[in-house]
Amino acid sequence: MSAYTESIEKLIEKLVKLPGIGRRSAERIVTYLLGVSEAEVRALAEALLKVKESVRFCSICNNLSEQEACKICDDQRRRKDMICVVEKPSDVTAIEKSGIYNGLYHVLMGSIAPLEGKGPGDLKIEGLVTRIKRENIKELIIATDLDIEGETTALYLTKVLKPLGAKISRIAVGIPMGSNVEYADSATLGKAMESRREI
Amino acid sequence: MSAYTESIEKLIEKLVKLPGIGRRSAERIVTYLLGVSEAEVRALAEALLKVKESVRFCSICNNLSEQEACKICDDQRRRKDMICVVEKPSDVTAIEKSGIYNGLYHVLMGSIAPLEGKGPGDLKIEGLVTRIKRENIKELIIATDLDIEGETTALYLTKVLKPLGAKISRIAVGIPMGSNVEYADSATLGKAMESRREI
Numbered sequence: 541m542s543a544y545t546e547s548i549e550k551l552i553e554k555l556v557k558l559p560g561i562g563r564r565s566a567e568r569i570v571t572y573l574l575g576v577s578e579a580e581v582r583a584l585a586e587a588l589l590k591v592k593e594s595v596r597f598c599s600i601c602n603n604l605s606e607q608e609a610c611k612i613c614d615d616q617r618r619r620k621d622m623i624c625v626v627e628k629p630s631d632v633t634a635i636e637k638s639g640i641y642n643g644l645y646h647v648l649m650g651s652i653a654p655l656e657g658k659g660p661g662d663l664k665i666e667g668l669v670t671r672i673k674r675e676n677i678k679e680l681i682i683a684t685d686l687d688i689e690g691e692t693t694a695l696y697l698t699k700v701l702k703p704l705g706a707k708i709s710r711i712a713v714g715i716p717m718g719s720n721v722e723y724a725d726s727a728t729l730g731k732a733m734e735s736r737r738e739i
Numbered sequence: 740m741s742a743y744t745e746s747i748e749k750l751i752e753k754l755v756k757l758p759g760i761g762r763r764s765a766e767r768i769v770t771y772l773l774g775v776s777e778a779e780v781r782a783l784a785e786a787l788l789k790v791k792e793s794v795r796f797c798s799i800c801n802n803l804s805e806q807e808a809c810k811i812c813d814d815q816r817r818r819k820d821m822i823c824v825v826e827k828p829s830d831v832t833a834i835e836k837s838g839i840y841n842g843l844y845h846v847l848m849g850s851i852a853p854l855e856g857k858g859p860g861d862l863k864i865e866g867l868v869t870r871i872k873r874e875n876i877k878e879l880i881i882a883t884d885l886d887i888e889g890e891t892t893a894l895y896l897t898k899v900l901k902p903l904g905a906k907i908s909r910i911a912v913g914i915p916m917g918s919n920v921e922y923a924d925s926a927t928l929g930k931a932m933e934s935r936r937e938i
Contacts, residue, residue, distance in 0.1 A: 544803070545803055547790045547792075550790075551787060551790045553786075555783075558768050559768060560768070561768075569758060569760075571828075572757060572758045574790070574791075574794060581787055581790075585784035585788050587752075588780055588784045590746045590750070591749075591750045591773070591780075592780045593746075594745075594746045595744055595747060604743070605744060606744045630766070
């Protein structure tokens with residue numbers, strides 16, 4: 541017999557499915573929830589449902605959005621002739637946090653991963669090609685991951701998009717800010733040495 | 740401008756209020772939720788509300804319950820002449836997990852904490868006295884925390900309950916001083932229950 545009531549056990553079961561939440565964290569969350577007002581818990585439950593109801597993918601760039609077009613595609617202050625190509629919506633968020641980029645995005649919704657049976661046909665590349673042709677895009681930054689799948693995808697995209705005439709660049713490989721040269725892997729270190737910049 | 744949509748920001752805001760969940764974990768949870776079915780998210784939201792709706796306190800021992808009396812008070816296979824006194828419902832859960840105790844419980848709903856303005860009057864002691872008198876309780880195990888508040892509470896309880904005639908014991912110091920019953924591992928907790936000393 542569990543020491544918890546049925547509804548608590550059921551909630552814990554649901555909570556441990558979330559990433560980063562183990563049994564102990566779930567128990568702590570339940571203890572916390574039992575202590576707050578019902579209105580508070582209701583607000584959390586509603587926020588959960590609201591996200592699922594309202595969030596969809598931007599019809600232009602596939603970023604997360606609550607409208608037909610996402611806030612970035614809709615923002616008139618952004619450069620409309622640059623597209624940064626990423627694998628997933630959370631990559632957009634990460635780049636936006638850096639604050640350094642002011643162009644548009646295109647989310648591929650994955651990468652070429654033969655081992656998982658994912659080929660170019662599974663990615664949102666067609667829409668990207670159409671955008672480049674129609675919107676007079678001058679520069680493409682390919683910001684897929686630096687792992688094998690991301691590199692394969694970058695290579696494939698370069699081959700397919702080069703004929704369209706836009707300038708294509710790839711985000712730089714190098715040593716992360718704040719990290720140590722000593723601990724960098726040799727592949728990264730080699731790349732960082734190669735693409736050194738004069739100061 | 741946040742890179743997230745409004746409803747995502749709102750959900751993240753709610754999630755970071757939960758214990759052990761920071762901004763980064765909340766973002767990971769949202770990404771996960773966006774990927775699962777709406778039914779899955781609805782089930783989580785409903786489990787949250789269900790806990791808040793159904794869980795109340797046992798009218799006998801103040802443990803968490805979905806009925807008038809909790810599962811432990813209601814269990815005919817348990818010894819009815821022993822009460823283990825704890826500070827909060829999660830302490831019951833912790834002791835139940837050790838599997839070594841087969842009597843009843845009494846949850847005080849706190850401890851004597853003068854610094855927080857909490858005195859004996861704020862604890863559920865009256866009900867405990869009534870139970871000891873009426874139910875012919877032979878033994879009391881005081882399993883309040885081993886911190887200052889818990890020890891003060893144990894001392895106070897001993898003074899008040901001793902005249903009622905039941906044997907009173909305190910869980911053994913086997914749990915490190917200053918740490919909480921709730922977070923002790925089951926083996927330590929079991930040992931502490933076993934080697935309780937009469938006071």
